[in-house]
Amino acid sequence: MRGLPIYLDNCATTACDPRVMEAMLPYFTQHYGNASSRGHAFGWKAQAAVEEAQQQVAALIGAEPGEIIFTSGATESCNLALRGISTLYAGKGNHMITVKTEHKAVLDTCRVLEKGGMEITYLDVGTDGQPDLTALRNAIRPSTILIAVMWANNETGVIMPVNEIGAIAKEHGVLFFSDATQAAGKIPVNVRDAGTGLLALSAHKLYGPKGAGALYIRRKDPRVKVAAQITGGGQQHNVRSGSLNVPGIVGLGRAAALCMDQLPEEQERLLSFRNTLEHALLQLPGTTVNGQASARLPQVSNISFSYLNSSQILSVLNKQIAVSSGSACTSGSLDPSYVLKAMQLPDELAKAAIRFSPGRYTTAEEINDTIGLVTGTISELRKSSPAWQLRD
Numbered sequence: 124m125r126g127l128p129i130y131l132d133n134c135a136t137t138a139c140d141p142r143v144m145e146a147m148l149p150y151f152t153q154h155y156g157n158a159s160s161r162g163h164a165f166g167w168k169a170q171a172a173v174e175e176a177q178q179q180v181a182a183l184i185g186a187e188p189g190e191i192i193f194t195s196g197a198t199e200s201c202n203l204a205l206r207g208i209s210t211l212y213a214g215k216g217n218h219m220i221t222v223k224t225e226h227k228a229v230l231d232t233c234r235v236l237e238k239g240g241m242e243i244t245y246l247d248v249g250t251d252g253q254p255d256l257t258a259l260r261n262a263i264r265p266s267t268i269l270i271a272v273m274w275a276n277n278e279t280g281v282i283m284p285v286n287e288i289g290a291i292a293k294e295h296g297v298l299f300f301s302d303a304t305q306a307a308g309k310i311p312v313n314v315r316d317a318g319t320g321l322l323a324l325s326a327h328k329l330y331g332p333k334g335a336g337a338l339y340i341r342r343k344d345p346r347v348k349v350a351a352q353i354t355g356g357g358q359q360h361n362v363r364s365g366s367l368n369v370p371g372i373v374g375l376g377r378a379a380a381l382c383m384d385q386l387p388e389e390q391e392r393l394l395s396f397r398n399t400l401e402h403a404l405l406q407l408p409g410t411t412v413n414g415q416a417s418a419r420l421p422q423v424s425n426i427s428f429s430y431l432n433s434s435q436i437l438s439v440l441n442k443q444i445a446v447s448s449g450s451a452c453t454s455g456s457l458d459p460s461y462v463l464k465a466m467q468l469p470d471e472l473a474k475a476a477i478r479f480s481p482g483r484y485t486t487a488e489e490i491n492d493t494i495g496l497v498t499g500t501i502s503e504l505r506k507s508s509p510a511w512q513l514r515d
């Protein structure tokens with residue numbers, strides 16, 4: 124029992140699984156060699172551990188071990204993918220397509236690329252959070268070099284039609300990059316089925332350590348290349364220089380293997396939590412589940428409580444429940460979530476959203492306690508809300 128507050132913010136980050144930490148520990152104090160030291164046993168031991176982690180990460184996403192590049196996290200992986208492709212494919216064109224509901228790691232990188240002359244189409248989404256695939260086809264130009272669409276959204280859990288997008292990309296000879304940070308380890312992710320040339324993931328979103336991530340880069344049919352963004356000692360085939368974070372990489376590998384082993388049970392357990400939570404909270408009047416019309420991740424519920432605002436709700440709830448009003452990166456601001464705005468939610472509802480994301484260590488009891496606490500808080504707050512009293 125972890126006590127209060129109840130942690131329901133696993134989309135922001137997850138606890139490191141003790142089995143992951145156990146796997147990492149020897150690589151701090153015992154097997155501390157540099158994975159690039161080719162001349163002695165310390166280096167070999169570290170290199171062997173990195174290769175094992177490559178196999179574990181590759182297995183989770185249906186890739187080959189040689190297709191995995193280790194980074195400091197998904198933000199770096201997204202940067203490497205977008206910037207790396209923009210440079211290396213500049214001869215082919217200067218146009219990319221993405222979606223308005225992407226994570227800032229993609230959107231802010233796109234903004235920078237635009238300043239450098241890249242043209243970027245930001246696709247709209249419907250109220251279901253999905254881009255229109257006809258609009259996607261129509262956006263493709265001869266100069267299009269990349270389609271960047273996340274696997275699943277970090278605020279709503281809405282799962283994108285990645286297989287269809289991959290097929291469209293392939294048909295037009297355009298590369299497809301997917302930020303799968305929220306999906307990897309939580310639902311089946313297969314780079315071959317989806318036809319992704321590049322895919323980003325992060326250890327701390329799947330019960331691994333912070334500061335470790337990976338970028339999958341396809342090796343064949345066709346081979347994908349990215350320009351290095353970090354140069355130096357030439358590690359990782361010159362794609363990402365810098366001495367490898369061996370303990371972090373070992374942790375990512377172990378975390379990926381554990382997720383793969385537990386995926387069906389974990390998916391089912393979290394889905395039942397989600398259903399219980401949503402069913403109970405929808406009993407409250409003026410409550411909506413955002414993205415409900417779409418297939419969603421089992422571990423995310425984004426719920427709007429009309430006539431209230433999220434900071435007001437959080438200020439009452441946060442002593443007992445750790446939830447957020449959107450992504451961790453934007454929850455400091457009072458602006459309504461750009462993801463919910465893109466889904467055409469009116470401002471009042473976008474400002475009234477709370478994201479609940481249970482995880483591996485959430486218990487049924489915590490879900491029940493959450494239902495009680497949230498129901499009580501919302502009813503109490505509404506009693507003192509003139510707008511609620513005066514509604515229609």
Ligand SMILES: *Cc1c(COP(=O)(O)O)cnc(C)c1O
Binds near residue numbers: 195196198336
């Ligand atoms: C958390 C997150 C990121 C950033 O990952 P870091 O490893 O923290 O850099 C990128 N994309 C999505 C969808 C995320 O949820």
